[in-house]
């Protein structure tokens with residue numbers, strides 16, 4: 001393939017594959033292809049080299065032990081961090097968010113250094129946050145309301161080097177009223193779904209960062225209808 005093919009790295013899907021977040025790579029690739037931009041997904045499995053030349057890197061969710069293993073691997077194989085320093089897009093979900101931060105403490109009380117690409121520190125909460133989430137991004141990344149589901153023990157404090165994506169109006173998110181964190185082109189959230197399938201505007205924000213220009217509109221009425229349903233259902237739930 002030539003240099004014009006956009007390359008999306010799916011990072012350690014064999015370790016961070018518990019919550020279906022690998023679908024985010026499929027969504028990004030397909031939304032690029034629908035716009036006539038060739039794209040491919042490279043799965044970077046545990047034990048394989050981590051290239052530093054990709055346009056985007058996606059990290060999904062996982063259990064504490066898997067998360068610690070993935071984080072150690074990415075610290076020892078710094079291709080992702082080198083690429084982020086050059087401006088590649090990095091997108092993390094839940095365990096991915098915690099790994100991209102400065103440090104996290106797992107449920108067993110052990111502290112782990114993160115990759116330090118986001119100014120975010122995670123510690124165990126009092127109880128696991130499980131359920132639907134809605135994030136209002138008007139004061140944050142401005143991509144409309146985000147919907148997804150969460151399943152995590154960690155609570156995340158965002159420092160001055162990052163900003164949350166927005167404020168949660170249902171669910172827990174970071175645990176302090178915000179969700180996720182963003183610094184430059186490194187963005188992460190607690191939302192599974194896959195979140196890019198549920199929230200095409202977030203996928204297109206990442207695509208704009210990858211390509212250097214906001215992509216053309218892509219009307220998909222059935223996706224809009226699905227979003228309306230999800231938002232109605234989640235907003236009918238209780239705030240935790």
Ligand SMILES: NC(=O)CC[C@H](N)C(=O)O
Nearest residue numbers: 061062094095152153154
């Ligand atoms: N869903 C996840 O990725 C869980 C992340 C982390 N292990 C936690 O429980 O906080």
